[in-house]
Amino acid sequence: MPFKELVPRLPGHAWLILSGDAVSAVGAGLTLPFLLVYLHDVRGIELGLAGLVLSTIAVAGLAGTPVGGLLADRFGARRPAAAGLVLAAAGTAGMIGVRSAWEAALSAAVYGFGVAVTEPAFQALLSTSVPPARRSQIFAVRHALLNVGLSAGSLLAAFLVDFSSPQTFVTIFVVDACTFLTFAVLIARAPGRGHTAPGYKARSSGTRGGYREILADRLLLRICVSVAVVFTCGYAQYYSAYPIFSIETGGLDAGTLQLTFLANTCTVVLAQLLVLRLVTGRRRTIAFAWSAGLMAIAWLIVVGAAQLGGGPAAVAAFMAAMVLFAVGETLMAPSVPVIVNDLASDDSRGRYNGVHSFAQTLGYIIGPAVAGAALGSGHGSLLFLGLALALGLVALQATRIDRLLTPAANLVGAGPADASDAHTERTHHGD
Known part of the structure; x- marks a missing residue:
């Protein structure tokens, strides 16, 4: 089967935001595999504390995901998604100058919270960027592109990172922050109207409230x-x-x-x-x-x-x-x-x-x-x-x-x- 027949015919604005997501994945592939090594070997943070810094990302994510979902319903998906990406960029850039565990934990918390705010808003944006029948396609394409981006970032890092040179780590964190900002701009500027799905109704009352009705x-x-x-x-x-x-x-x-x-x-x-x-x-x-x-x-x-x-x-x-x-x-x-x-x-x-x-x-x-x-x-x-x-x-x-x-x-x-x-x-x- 020719490859072009496998590629879904998604609208142009959907491909635009998917490409931004893939670019951001390249940045993540550059930095995440080396974050623990960077904190311990380059910045001299004790290994146990460096591990706790990584855990901070996930803990901040627990707070960020419900916030991102709530903001997406109240203000639309684009603005929370873009704002979360800017926060993630700030957290990534903050890693450049860390000298202590608390500074690293603060940057990690900002990064984790920003990524978590973005994710539910971006998923909502993806689902309304195409007709309902295309939703399986856009989420499948996203998963493939994420893996391409992460792999490309990891491969690029293998050529860029030199453990004897802290400046190479600075470079990859700067690049990662720039990929987040690029993604934010693409989301903010992508054209297109959302698609609704008649008959796909939640059992909630539909008011713009909190999470009680959702749960x-x-x-x-x-x-x-x-x-x-x-x-x-x-x-x-x-x-x-x-x-x-x-x-x-x-x-x-x-x-x-x-x-x-x-x-x-x-x-x-x-x-x-x-x-x-x-x-x-x-x-x-x-x-x-x-x-x-x-x-x-x-x-x-x-x-x-x-x-x-x-x-x-x-x-x-x-x-x-x-x-x-x-x-x-x-x-x-x-x-x-x-x-x-x-x-x-x-x-x-x-x-x-x-x-x-x-x-x-x-x-x-x-x-x-x-x-x-x-x-x-x-x-x-x-x-x-x-x-x-x-x-x-x-x-x-x-x-x-x-x-x-x-x-x-x-x-x-x-x-x-x-x-x-x-x-x-x-x-x-x-x-």
Whole structure:
């Protein structure tokens, strides 16, 4: 199938803000992998305190996501998204001159809060940048571009960063701050009108209030509890438990570990649009169930690979696990965020995304804590078996949610070659 047939026909303004998101991801790829090293080796901050600085980012995110969602409903999605990016740029730039742990923690808090404010507002903006049938497409494209950006940033950092030269770290933090500001400008200046979705009504009263009415939607809560489990047992472990376990128990070295990460990233980038095409016209909840199920299988393979004692067979098994995990990611992107946005009414969309983002952030906080406790006590294999079990239960829960959604809210939208939808986009946007 030609690549151009896989690329969704999104309106021009949607591609504009997606490109800003990808540029910002390049900046994150430049700095985040080196932040702990920078604080400890370059600025001389004790390693334990430097770790707490990184935790500050996630804790600030817990405060920022509900604020971002609330502001998006009260003032529209563009302004909070752009304001959050400016805050994130300020936090990143603040890292340049830190000399103590408290200064680093302050910059990290500003950065984490800014990113968290942006996320629910930007998700709301994405969902209204295209017709409802295109929402699965725009979230899938975003996931692919984020991985491209993060990978490009990490690769660029490998050429720019010199551990003996603090100035190289200054350079990457300046570049990261500039990518946030570029993204903010693109959001603020992007043209286009929002698309609403008749019939996609939240169960809330629709008033521009706080979160009490949003939290009364039990279906949203069920979905977000599942999301929190997936991020605790899936995504967070990919960054925390998996690297340590694969090296200390699985016998991988740093180079082969990077190969497994590369297998994951390449699979996401290459498979995301193909997976989107395959799930088009199918139920989002089933895609969600398969997503959690594949992540569970990936962790089971990791446990098995660790028993091989290293060598080519172990490397191949770990790479296969990361490929399966990546396919799970590509199924998550066009399903769960779209369900959340289709449940929301237009005046509650920001808060719905705020609850969803809060669940993700909570998972990123709980996951490493669970991993540290289990690995520290020598129970790595039991940890991954437990993670697989929890993800399997999420898959079962997704099939139950399937019965609670209307077909309109549960169907992955039309494919990229849908001429009638393309006509609608041209009518609204002149693209």
